[in-house]
Amino acid sequence: MASPLAHPPQTALRSPDLVMRLARMGSFHQCRLSFMRTLLRKLSREAWTFERPVFDLDVRGVGTAVYTAKGPDGPLSLVCFGHDLPDDQRSDRVIAHAWDATFALFDGVPTQDDIVRLTGNVPKQEAGRVSTSELSLSRANRSVRLFEHVLTRLAAGQQPDAEQITQVGYLMRTTAVYGAGKFGAADLTPGTQPFQTEMLTVFLIRAFTLDLVEHMARLRAPDTAVTIAPDLRRRFGVGNSTGLGMAPFIVNHPVLLNNWIAARETALARVRAVPVATEAAQRTFADVLQRAVENTAIWTSQHPLQVEKIAALAADLGAVQNHVAGGALVGERPWDRLCDWSQTHLSLEGQEQLVSLVLEPYGALVDDLTMGMGADEDAEFAIDGQMRIGDLRVGLDTVFDWALEQDWDAPAQVARVWYTSEEKLEPRLGERFDEPIEPYEQPLSPARDAAALAQDLQQWSSTEPVAAFLLRHPEHRHMVRRVQIAMRHPYAEIRDNTIAADMLPIDLLRCKLSFFGATHFDPRSDRWxxxxxxxxxPFPHELSHVQEDDWAYPAQAAGG
Structure with missing residues (x-):
């Protein structure tokens, strides 16, 4: 998948001042560099094989299953536990204590002793214990209405209703997928790209969910039950409910955030530098553009802000189609001209959708960038104490000039407090002037802290070392570190106030989830x-014979 050129030509990267605003980050879409797509390209390219050595579940879906994925570095197995959960206990909240299904990704092939050990712990989730043989811990709940509809139809020998599948999109939704060493699990991921352990977990959960409903239908009505038609089966994804627990990640991992955004912006810059759009590239773009139109038509939301954004996106995509039909891709540097046009003719939602779409014809040009999306954050942690204060001021003014101009005494500027809940140790967001939570505030407001750093630096000479300043003001260590990181990594910092009264946490969630590869964002409030x-x-058994990476948008409707 290496790029055909060692250093492909590219245009100038978009400015962090443009890209790193929350409203724009909250309009990002999945693209070729998203982690789900990276995973499936890897599994297909390396010819991974999949087995289901254990599938012991009853008519209620209670029991155990094991899915084993075999790659060049050895096998990984998803151990699945199905439970009989009463409807009144089904909840998307992270504080729930019971689920329809629980899972652990096991490093290797579990023995019977391993399964017994996991049976006593995985269903308890945080209350249980896992070992370094496990790579992830997760749980999911059924979409009750759609799950029962599909089960009933299959048992009766009928296919589920396509419209209902479209409206919901999944039979189960996860409420947590924990990796990266949480709860005693190993801090290990297959490959070098981020979140591949978690993405493999969800990919196998999807296979389990569809197998489960077909299995339950056979047990319910062995004489009449049928399986789901392949074209309908592919329409099912895995749902997910994500809340504030994910939001601080973006702030707490500036180097990783930079590497994600920089890869995406570099991919865009490479495509914008393409001198001429070939007929093949134009056909690919026209195809994926039409599929994006159809995807937008089936994207529903209950949140007024997202409803408005979807409507704007539908209009934007129509405008792009008309613009392209008028010859926009003819001539030199067509993608550069198209992106320039989008800045004045499309909403933020449309502009960022277009960024994803123009990458689609150019996998050979951009896919190698996924190899740089991880980060060794420990290597970036050290503070350069020898730096002169004058140089630190230059970095501070470059990255946080907008923050230094704010009135930090205004209540609206400091209205929110990020803190950690006692019960679940999960991030929460409270109102500073309504709740007694300020003593528990977490350092998740770089903009305010940058302004405080700038204030205390005023009394210091530009020639003095940073180390001397920090000896006197150790409370600024974290902010000095962030400034130095941002001086090396331009996309490391959000250019917005993360504790303002009008800040929307869902913008932080959307940004991160777009890099996962999520679709059909449906905010249920400004916080989840x-x-x-x-x-x-494709499903695991289909990876060896499907067109590689041609799945991220739904197939065109007949005649499309």
Whole structure:
């Protein structure tokens, strides 16, 4: 998948002042560099094989299953536990204590002793214990209405209703997928790209969910039950409910955030530098553009802000089609001209959708950038104490000039407080002037802290070292570190106030989830969102004979 050129030509990257605004980050879409797509390209390219050595579940879906994925570095197995959960206990909240299904990704092939150990712990989730043989811990709940509809139809020998599948999009939704060493699990990921352990977990959960409903239908009505038609089966993804627990990640991992955004912006800059759009590239773009139109038509939301954004996106995509039909891709540097045009003719939602779309014809040009999306954050942690204060001021003014101009005494500027809940140790967001939570505030407001740093630097000479300043003001260590990181990594910092009264946490969630590869964002408030993952993707048994990476948008309707 290496790029055909060692250093492909590219235009100038978009400015962080443009890209790193929350409203724009909250309009990002999945693209070729998203982690789900990276995973499936890897599994297909490396010819991974999949087995289901254990599938012991009853008519209620209670029991155990194991899915084993075999790659060049050895096998990984998803151990699945199905439970009989009463409807009144089904909740999307992270504080729930019971679920329809629980899972652990096991490093290797589990023995019977391993399964017994996991049976006593995985269903308890945080209250249980896992070992370094496990790579992830997760749980999911059924979409009750659609799950029962599909089960009933299959048992009766009928296919489920396509419209209902479209409206919901999944049979189960995860409420947490924990990796990266949480709760005693190993801090290990297959490959070098981020979140591949979690993405593999969800990919196998999707297979389990569809197998489960077909299995339950056979047990309910062995003489009449049928399986789901392949074209309908692919329409099911895995749902996910994500809340504030994910939001601080973006702030707490500036180097990783930079590497994600820089890869995407570099991919865009490479495509914008393409001198001429070939007929093949134009056909690919026209195809994926039409599929994006159809995807937008089936994207529903209950949140007024997202409803407005979807309507704007539908209009934007129509405008792009008309513009392209008028000859926009003819001539030199067509993608550069198209992106320039979008800045004045499309909403933020449309502009960022277009960024994703123009990458689609150019996998050979951009896919190698996924190899740089991880980060060794420990290597970036050290503070350069020898730096002169004058140089630190230059970095501070470059990255946080907008923040230094704010009135930080205004209540609206400091209205929110990020803190950690006692019960679940999960991030929460409270109102500073309504709740007694300020003593528990977490350092998740770089803009305010940058202004405080600038204030205390005023009394210091430009020639003095940073180390001397920090000896006197150790409370600024974290902010000095962030400034130095941002001086090396231009996309490391959000150019917005993360504790303002009008800040929308869902913008932080949307940004991160777009890099996962999520679709159909449906905010349920400004603090949590439902999404769909792996919708339209091939299943494990299909990876060896499907067109590589042609699944991220739904197939065109007949005659499309």
């Amino acid at each position: 969102v439902r999404i769909t993952m792996f919708q339209n993707a």
